[in-house]
Amino acid sequence: MVRHFGVFKFKPGVDGEQIEQCFRAMKDMVGKIEGLLDMEYGEYNSTEGLNEDFTHGFVMTFDTLESRDAYLPHPVHETVKEFVVPKLERVIVFDINVPQV
Numbered sequence: 001m002v003r004h005f006g007v008f009k010f011k012p013g014v015d016g017e018q019i020e021q022c023f024r025a026m027k028d029m030v031g032k033i034e035g036l037l038d039m040e041y042g043e044y045n046s047t048e049g050l051n052e053d054f055t056h057g058f059v060m061t062f063d064t065l066e067s068r069d070a071y072l073p074h075p076v077h078e079t080v081k082e083f084v085v086p087k088l089e090r091v092i093v094f095d096i097n098v099p100q101v
Helices: 016-027 065-071 075-087
Strands: 002-010 036-043 056-062 088-097
Touching (some): 002 016, 002 065, 016 056, 016 075, 056 065, 075 088
Antiparallel strands (some): 002 056
């Protein structure tokens, strides 16, 4: 399994409804892209204060590395990126393999 996770810092002026629309568009990819099993998202809520101004995060679960690799250039993903990326000031994405126990 592969976890594809990231954090977003939205541009000034992007409101809560626009942020929710971004994440709904991302969540809607589940079922449209083979091997994308799940997507979760939320607002930063820790008192630790290590978010470096990133306000929201997401985690996607893919069944295999190959599915993740096919997702990256997938037309559905490209369409969602066209909607989401212009609203972002910064983004970090990181992937890890999660061994099956």
